[in-house]
Amino acid sequence: MRLFPSEASSVAPEVDHLVLFLIGLSLIFIVLIFLPLVYFAFKYRRGTKADRTPPRLAQWKLEVTWSIIPLLLMMGVFAWGASLYFHIERPPADAFEINVVGKQWMWKVEHQEGVREINAIHVPVGRSVKLVMTSQDVIHSFFIPDFRIKQDVVPGKYTTEWFNAAKPGSYYLFCSQFCGTDHAKMIGRITVMEPPAYESWLASNSSGGTLAVAGAKLFTELGCSGCHGANSKVRAPKLEGIYGKPVPLEGSVFQIADDKYIRDCILQENHLHVAGFQPLMPTFKGHASEEELMELIAYIKSLGRTNPEEDVNLEGTK
Template identity: 50%
Template sequence: MNAIFALPEASTQAVRVDGILAALVIVSALTLALVFGLLVSFAIRYRRGSKAKRGRLPEIVNREFEVGWTAATFFLFAFLFWWAASADVGALTAPANALEVHVLAKQWMWKTQHANGAREIDELHVPVGRPVRLVMTSQDVIHSFFVPAFRIKQDVLPGRNTETWFQATKLGVFHLLCAEYCGTNHSAMRGRITVMREEDYARWLSAQPEGDDLAHVGAKLFVSQGCSGCHASSSAVHAPKLEGLYGRTVQLSDGRQVRADDAYIRDSMLQPKRDIVAGFDPIMPSFAGLLDDGDIQSLTAFIRSLGQEHGHD
């Protein structure tokens, strides 16, 4: 049997995707069988020379049949659309207790970093039964993070962050592929995800070389890049304070409101004059060309570590 039809269901997302696919295949097969069955039976019954009775059905029968068939198909396909769309929307937001892993794609490798600073290349170790949130960006061109056994695929774009999440349900090693043509060695951009028991994952994580986590790296960049001169709590410069910024609703000078998420923070570093915070002058310089994607991830993690608020200004 071709391996594509024997992929394991190794995540909660895989179960949902396979269920939707099975339902679509069954509905399509039944519809096809009904249409072709009617076509063949009518072709035989009403062939030239047959004595089958011909004539129009009563108008009320025609009308009721047409209305019933149209309504039935509409509600069936509306249900299928809602079912599939809800699964896709659910895949956009990771649970609050998810492990956060940062992924940096580049020609032609996957670089991953865990919350404690542990780094991997073309590999990712995760615990079974626990949701994992992936925050991803690309250093060069468009890539696509694809794990067939988990039924997840998410484009990884230069200049912005994208996210996806999964919860592994089976132990083992699973292929990680790039599903977007990204250059001459696209086919060699492969990796693997190792799903481990919780206690084995904890031992593996503690055995990794010590290194600063993203927030600590970001704190050093915050000072070395001069950000603390304006944004530190002790600064005399009239600039937005960052404590409690992440997750908060920010009022802009043009009347709009935006949520201070990863994308907003990234844009504020690279295009600071696009979204000016109400009450502040547009004096911040752009850091485009001065910060790479890894630096932006680290600075974002540092700002997030300063606290989150879920209310409004």
């Protein structure tokens, strides 16, 4: 029997150190408080001849001591916890992306290379992986105990989570948000492989097109290219190079063209209209699945990207 799951990601030991420190600190204070409590309960119980004259201590010194010491300890724990939280929440700039769509009751996974999986993710060891996640029905939560990471997966939003797997192996993936009848069956496996094994896994499973290529196909099929294409008669904004840049919207506001922004444009949610254009774009709500939206985003991301390095910079500024 094991008390803790294995520490299989770069942040796992850091999380454990904090947890163990908190448990240790609590134990120290439990002993400091309860040992004297029990001792005094016996010493001063009714009928004993203990000396009950109040002690002549400088009260304020005591008060200040037991206020300042816990305050410093708690502020220390706060600083430690906050910095660890930011570390866990902010994916490193060089992380590569994998898309995840949760639904009752499975995890659908799409790699940028176009490989699809269900209830499984294959990743290389020692590389930072960023999961871009959404749900097509209710709130789910993506939880890998061995990696010490958990993040809600919310319909209509993209949430992210990252990890850097520390050792090859197979690790459980759970949904940790009660999401309906078969919630308990929403279980998957993370397979961490040595980079060469991962490369050959990718090569043998990819069916050709990358996510961006699938998105390009959809872009034509759904008629986006009819308006946004080079020879279109409709005045629609160019989509080349918009990803990650601020877009001027009606009413003199700017919004960064990130995944959520592009998703909102395609579904025409939140009344986003680009400044200087007629609001002619139809909504594609109900015409594109969550996976297809992610493919369209991958395609728009790939547009006008001349320098692969740019990728990293854009991620870094988010």
